[in-house]
Amino acid sequence: MEGHPTITKGHVRIASGILTTIGAIYAYRAFHLSLGDPPGTGVGITPIAIGVLWVAFGLYVTLRAPNIQVRDGEVGSWPGREMTRRLLLAIGLCLGFIVVLPFLGMVVTSGLFLVLIGRLAGAPWGKSLLASIVLPMVFWLIFVKLLQVSLPEGSLFEFVFRS
């Protein structure tokens, strides 16, 4: 059985500390915005209020006395090593989809993505390949033909077919 690293209250504090730092940067930038005339009608008033409250509540969550009723193990757990690998692969595949999309277009990118995500989700090669052929065609029919939506065709194909 794979071990799951425990989420500790320290981890919650680190996350909240990061959010508070982003809030502080937001608040700092907000103070450079105009307050307007009469005061409060400009673009700065709401961001200033949000920024100040964000930092205040963020600091409170970060620094508040730990709840002694809750033990660290009760907060939850992070994914184990194998789970993290699968998660990173899934995120990587999504990132790859977005990066490749302008070059290969929606149909080819979807096909490639579906093969790999299918394999990651435990599908045999044959079924993954079948899904990668059938589903992009179904999506193309629905979005392009039925809903008349313009989807990226891919600069690579435009270049090849034009030349």
Add this chain to the structure above:
Amino acid sequence: MDLIGGMLGGFAVALQPVNLFAALVGALVGTATGVLPGLGVLGAMAILMPITIHFSPVTGLIMLSGIYYGAMYGGSTTAILLKIPGESGSIVTTIDGYEFARKGRAGAALMICAVGSFIAGTISILGLSLFTPLLASAALRFSSPEFCMLALLGALTLVRITGRDPIKNMLMLLIGAALATVGVDAVTGDARFAFGSESLGLGFDLVPITLGLYGLSELFQVLQSNRGFPRAETVRLRDMIPTRPEWRRAWPAIVRGSGIGFFMGLLPGPGSLTSTFASYGVERAISQEHRHEFGKGAIEGFAGPEAANNAVATSALVPVLALGIPFTPNVALMLGALIVQGIQPGPLLLAQHPEVIWGLLASMYIGNIALLALNLPLVGIWVRLLRVPQYALIGGIFVISFIGVYTMRSSYWDLFVLLGSGVLGFVLRRLEFDMAPLVLGLVMGPIFEKAFRESLFLSGGELTIFVTRPISAVLVALCIAALLVPSLLSLMNRRRAARAGASSVVTIV
């Protein structure tokens, strides 16, 4: 326009083939997502919202609302058969609904829930048809200060009621509101937090963020565990007829649940979950003969809460249609869909776009009948849906999400926002941060800011405008109460408990 004239006009709109089709597709897709554990109502709505913008506003809204109440319907199936709530409103159903199913009455439980949902939906739609025009006409007396305070009240109530930690909720709400401030200001044209980037200048769209936080993060969760969906036994149609004594116990609970759900949906806060718990509490409190059965398969324990859950789904639309202010993330997404279509929700919506409101209301009657007619014969298919291989569903949902988000603004940047929100949602949910306040902050932020700046413009910068107008002053008082009352109650309870503890020690001594 009077009620009957409005409804007749609404039926003329709703019975158009395209709208009829949208209501049916929405209801079926909603039921399917309600049945599948994990994705949830909001994720399903966020995935399909980009598709709805390619239709007319009324057709798009009819489809979205179909998904919404279809998911409420579908959530009960897995709650009863597998003890897994398809969505949060079905959590209570897992207690007695599952126990009732274990007695060999799963089919009857599903039938009671389906009929109960239909009755609750119908009662709630009648209430919605009556309340929306009334509230909209009352809201014509509202001006910017009132809308500002109403938005604040909705946000504060959600922050106080949802989840275990109101301070974390407040942090999430503020982050959502902060995200809404990024981009070019609609009034002055000044860019805020854009750092010279054209993409940031356009601001953050609601759909990629909501879809990332709820949809993608859930897909990551399913993929990393690779556990697949649980399996359920098929229920035969002939086993679905409840006995006469079962009906006699179910229907009063259904009527009470419908009433509770309808009124709780009108209030700010997560009505779905709270109304089901309220209905469960009421049923348990008033039951004398069968109180001992609660927790062990009492019919009232799932008939009432399921009806309440479905009534809330409809009545929660009243504030958004009449005031333009959503009190829950689900209806916030509907508001977003209207705004994307160029329709400004608010008290004037009924006067300016009557076909949208009346068409939506009439479509809900039709959708509700369709759900009852389709869901009972299709229950076997819904159960079989859980047997579809995970890889076939996950890959397709990922690609639909990407295509949907891209088609909203033809923006690659939005795809990065979608992915970033998915990762953020995955991490923050593990750390027990609730995502609902963030989504509501993103929607309520601009409503609040617009009304706040207009109010200060009207008063020449004087904040007293919020307390010198009677309705606004009442709303300010309610905001303060929403902030302080839960803390005061909890403090009083703790003191009472401490006093009780001290007196028991004295007695022992």
